[in-house]
Amino acid sequence: MKIDTLFIDKSIPLDDETDYLISRIKLQPQRVDAAKTVYDFINTADDPISLAKKTLYITQNKGAVIRNCPGTCHYTCCDYTILHTGTFCTMDCSYCILQAYFHPPVLQYFSGFERFAHELQAIFLQNKIFRIGTGEYTDSLIWEKVSLMPGFLVETFARQKNSVLELKTKTVNIDSLLCLDHNEKTIIAWSLNTPDIISSQEKGTASLTARLEAARQAESKGYRLAFHFDPIVIYPGCEHHYKTVIQQIFEYVRPESIVWISLGTFRFMPGLKQVIEKRFPESILCYGEFILGLDNKMRYFKPLRINIYKEMIACFKVYAPDVLVYFCMEDEEVWEKCLGFFPGKEGELGNMLDRCAANHCSLDKAYI
Amino acid sequence: MFDILYEINISDIDLKDERFKITFGSEDITFLAQSIKEIGLITPPIVRPMDNHKFIVISGFNRIKALCYNNEQKVVVRQTDMEADDYHCLLAAISAIAFKRPLTHVETIISIKRLSEFLGNGEMSKISPAVFNMQLSEGFIVDLLNIGSLPNPALELIQTGNLSLKSAKKISNLDKDSIIFFLDIFLKIKASASVQLEIIQNILEIAAREGLHPKSLFHAMKTPNPLYDETLDTVLRTHHFRTMVFDHRYPTISRTRQVVQDKIASIKLPGTIKLTPPENFESRKYSISFKVKNYDEFQNSIQHLMDALENRTLQEILNS
Incomplete structure (x- = not known):
């Protein structure tokens, strides 16, 4: 979606980073004293979510730049670390939790290389492994064409030995990254889905083949890769469709380049259903067999989740038996029945992923 | 407007003109007739004189019917001016009930529908405390108007509790065939408000998922529909129908539950x-x-x- 309104926080300096961004967006920014002006502007719309996708607010992160992934105690979390570089997204996936997560949703770009560098330096000095991602509250690469931030992050991470940067995306915006010396410390990760789901539910995103082609390009430049099947949507024939996607991955990239693959079936806060019904009246996404999970999110009935996971894992075993496949927010029963083990101890899944990151991304193994 | 009491002949009242009647259906007036006989008429009805020397009732349809039942010839009434217009008579008809007891849902719907011939939604909201004895928001007025436009027997179902206001609002957004389809269902079952909504939602979601119109759904289900089983009483029919819809909406969950049970x-x-x-x-x-x-x-x-x-x-x- 094209940005048609640009706000900028009056208090942030116009430096190389913001100048570059503004010049590329090609809009005259409206300078505002407070975020409230932006919120009010968005809230005036009949569909604030759609307006928010076209309204960019350049500001500084007023809260924590680095934070832990908000997992819940009932399901196993990967203990990811979030680098908070922005919020919301220009693409328009029907299932996107961000639509219901922010009130109102605001497309924010957090500027300030110095602050990010400072906060990251504190991380790099610690004697442990960090897996850090920017794709929790936004897509990691939506601004790649207009921003220096992705390149800055890749080069910053290249100069240390205990952390990997994971850039999660549904775009193919990697051109500016290809020529960088990443020193194997950046994983470029694509969210994948079946072509049916991409075309019907992921408006404005790159096609499956475009994503895989981008992955091939990234691999050719030595980047480590990851894939996330999240959300997996259950529909008639989905097993076959997801297996075909898995098969396709390995037509584009080598298993050795893949650091990890995560699986997670569609789950949502109950409030998202109304948003989807209103904004995407054609979508039947929420009409599957959902139950209220232990974390108060709607989840597919467990036997259905187990069934699709088993099918997909069997397929991975054929094409990439050595690639680490893990579940995002699943419980002991699902792990045991689908993967034959459960990383039961607190932090165990995180440790598994740390080891994997260290092996693939040349991190200092002494930190494991 | 209604300060003076008059005695008039009951035969001069045109009871067929119900333009100001906002109560729904016919009530049993035998107790009221008995009460008037023994205690007397406590509150006089309000009538409006017409050009043909007849009167029409603004408030007190049941009281006049009770007097007829008692074979009374005369009645003491409050009478409006000849010039009183329909709008003011309607306000009187509504407030006469609303300040005596809370209006039922159906009375509120009928009142709003009639009043909408004279006022916009915002104006109705503004005067609602003085007329309805409660504040009605504009949004709620819109909902009531939508519900009021539902075909028969929607009001009857709301009156009997077979259709809650929330359920009526939900189906009022649907196409005509779907509305008739759902009214037919609620004519045959008696469920709580939350179960009504569950049934509507499940049917709509099955239909959306399967790409069918709700009315074709039961044909597609290929299972005996308890809705048309005359041997079942309403409670059992409601239970079986709700279960059938749930089983179709959540087939794997239902099957798993059954196996475990x-x-x-x-x-x-x-x-x-x-x-x-x-x-x-x-x-x-x-x-x-x-x-x-x-x-x-x-x-x-x-x-x-x-x-x-x-x-x-x-x-x-x-x-x-």
Whole structure:
């Protein structure tokens, strides 16, 4: 979606980073004293979510730049670390939790290389492994064409030995990254889905083949890769469709380049259903067999989740038996029945992923 | 406007003109007739004189009917001016009831519908405290107007509680065929407001998922529809129909529940011991409970549980 309104926080300096961004967006920014002006502007719309996708607010992160992934105690979390570089997204996936997560949703770009560098330096000095991602509250690469931030992050991470940067995306915006010396410390990760789901539910995103082609390009430049099947949507024939996607991955990239693959079936806060019904009246996404999970999110009935996971894992075993496949927010029963083990101890899944990151991304193994 | 009391002939009242009647349906007036006979008419009806020397009723339809029932010839009424317009008479008709007792949903709907011929939604909202004895928001007025435009027997179903306001609002957004389809359902069942909404939602979601119009759904289900089973009473029919819709909306969940329930039944635990599967099977925790009145019963229950230890089906359930 094209940005048609640009706000900028009056208090942030116009430096190389913001100048570059503004010049590329090609809009005259409206300078505002407070975020409230932006919120009010968005809230005036009949569909604030759609307006928010076209309204960019350049500001500084007023809260924590680095934070832990908000997992819940009932399901196993990967203990990811979030680098908070922005919020919301220009693409328009029907299932996107961000639509219901922010009130109102605001497309924010957090500027300030110095602050990010400072906060990251504190991380790099610690004697442990960090897996850090920017794709929790936004897509990691939506601004790649207009921003220096992705390149800055890749080069910053290249100069240390205990952390990997994971850039999660549904775009193919990697051109500016290809020529960088990443020193194997950046994983470029694509969210994948079946072509049916991409075309019907992921408006404005790159096609499956475009994503895989981008992955091939990234691999050719030595980047480590990851894939996330999240959300997996259950529909008639989905097993076959997801297996075909898995098969396709390995037509584009080598298993050795893949650091990890995560699986997670569609789950949502109950409030998202109304948003989807209103904004995407054609979508039947929420009409599957959902139950209220232990974390108060709607989840597919467990036997259905187990069934699709088993099918997909069997397929991975054929094409990439050595690639680490893990579940995002699943419980002991699902792990045991689908993967034959459960990383039961607190932090165990995180440790598994740390080891994997260290092996693939040349991190200092002494930190494991 | 209605300060003076007059005595008029009941035969001069045109009871067929119900333009200001906002109560719904006909009420049994025998008790009212008896009360008037023994105690007298406490509150005079309000009538409006017409050009043809007849009167029409603004408020007090039942009182006049009760007087007729008592074979009275005359009635003391409050009479409006000849010039009183329909709008002011309607306000009087509504407020006469609203300040005596809360209006029913159907009375409110009828009143709003009639009043909308004179006022916009914002204006109705503004005067609602003075006329309806409650504040009606503009949004709620829109909902009531939509509900008011539903075909028969919607109001009757709302009046009897077969259709809640929320359910009526939900179906009022649908196409005409779907509305008729749902009204037909609620004519045949009697469910609580939350169950009504559950049924509507489940049917709409099945239809959306299967790409069907709701009215074609039952043909597609290919199972006997309890809705048309005349041998069932309303309670059973409602229960079976709700179950049928749920089973179709959540086929795997229903099947799994049934299988587990069958397995639990096959263990043949005594009625005092209850084995309950985890809700929605999301956790793995089954609960086993029993009630006892004394130590003997406690011992008995423990013995039953000890016997069940050898039961393979129980092992299968708990280890699945």
